[in-house]
Amino acid sequence: xxxxxxxSYDGKLVPPFEEKGYREMRDLQLRDDDIxxxxxxxxGTHWTWEVVSMIVRKEGEISKVGKKSTFLELGLxxxxxxxxxxxVLSSHMWFDYLPKQISDKKTKLILTVRNPKDTAVSYHNHxxxxxxxxxxxxxxxxxxxxxxxxxxxxxxxxxxxxxWDNVIKxxxxxxxxxxxxxxxxxxxxxxxxxxxxxxxxxxxxQLVEDIAKAAGFEGMKKAYLDLKNFIFKTFFRKGDVGDWKxxxxxxxxxxxxxxxxxxxxxxxxxxxxxx
Ligand code: A3P
Numbered sequence: 001x002x003x004x005x006x007x008s009y010d011g012k013l014v015p016p017f018e019e020k021g022y023r024e025m026r027d028l029q030l031r032d033d034d035i036x037x038x039x040x041x042x043x044g045t046h047w048t049w050e051v052v053s054m055i056v057r058k059e060g061e062i063s064k065v066g067k068k069s070t071f072l073e074l075g076l077x078x079x080x081x082x083x084x085x086x087x088v089l090s091s092h093m094w095f096d097y098l099p100k101q102i103s104d105k106k107t108k109l110i111l112t113v114r115n116p117k118d119t120a121v122s123y124h125n126h127x128x129x130x131x132x133x134x135x136x137x138x139x140x141x142x143x144x145x146x147x148x149x150x151x152x153x154x155x156x157x158x159x160x161x162x163x164w165d166n167v168i169k170x171x172x173x174x175x176x177x178x179x180x181x182x183x184x185x186x187x188x189x190x191x192x193x194x195x196x197x198x199x200x201x202x203x204x205x206q207l208v209e210d211i212a213k214a215a216g217f218e219g220m221k222k223a224y225l226d227l228k229n230f231i232f233k234t235f236f237r238k239g240d241v242g243d244w245k246x247x248x249x250x251x252x253x254x255x256x257x258x259x260x261x262x263x264x265x266x267x268x269x270x271x272x273x274x275x
Pocket of ligand 1: 040041042043044045046047118121122123125215216217218220235236237238239240243
């Protein structure tokens with residue numbers, strides 16, 4: 001069949017990075033002002049990372065380093081010490097694998113989420129575009145099956161957000177903001193203000209406008225291509241809501257609607273997956 005290269009860490013499917021990153025992130029020394037951005041792959045993590053990074057820098061300009069510079073899975077070791085505060089760390093891991101100090105340090109967490117259908121399409125295209133890495137190469141039909149069965153990095157979308165909902169419910173002291181991809185698309189300045197309020201950073205109207213402008217799809221795409229890493233091409237494909245309609249069969253769509261029942265009673269129950 002179509003091979004899909006993943007690795008297993010503690011019984012979970014994760015991308016084939018070295019094991020050390022997964023192991024070391026648990027004991028990462030956090031700073032008081034660290035911010036940790038989480039989310040299932042393809043839910044707009046790069047977009048949100050850049051927005052948050054501009055908010056904390058109070059600068060309407062895309063970073064020169066990109067999200068990769070703080071991605072915990074990479075096991076960056078000592079390099080983490082050189083990142084200026086406040087660091088905007090990032091990871092796709094489940095809460096139980098993230099730095100232990102989150103609770104003590106009351107680290108601010110931002111969790112991105114997107115409707116599960118567009119996420120599936122984006123995830124598929126991500127793998128196809130990364131053909132050179134030989135992670136996965138096959139038609140959407142096969143990908144969809146793997147995605148629904150949790151045979152992809154970080155398992156199923158539904159388990160992932162169910163897990164976060166459990167974390168949010170069982171840890172009321174956690175400081176966490178959920179950011180929806182569809183909301184960013186709907187009104188980016190509004191969402192920038194929401195994130196800044198959560199981080200207790202005040203921004204004037206001009207800066208909100210500048211950040212929204214810099215975080216536009218084309219501008220971000222260009223900035224990341226300037227980083228000259230072919231991998232970044234895949235992170236800026238279409239940037240639309242509802243592209244799933246060009247990929248899904250009715251049966252596939254119904255299968256996701258069914259799987260969404262697992263998120264009933266969670267804060268993710270109203271994802272706009274039928275848009
Ligand atoms: P598509 O593949 O649907 O285009 P992640 O950063 O979590 O890997 O998510 C990637 C998805 O976010 C891609 O979706 C990408 O196009 C979209 N994206 C990235 N930057 C964006 C932006 N500035 N505006 C809208 N969508 C963006």
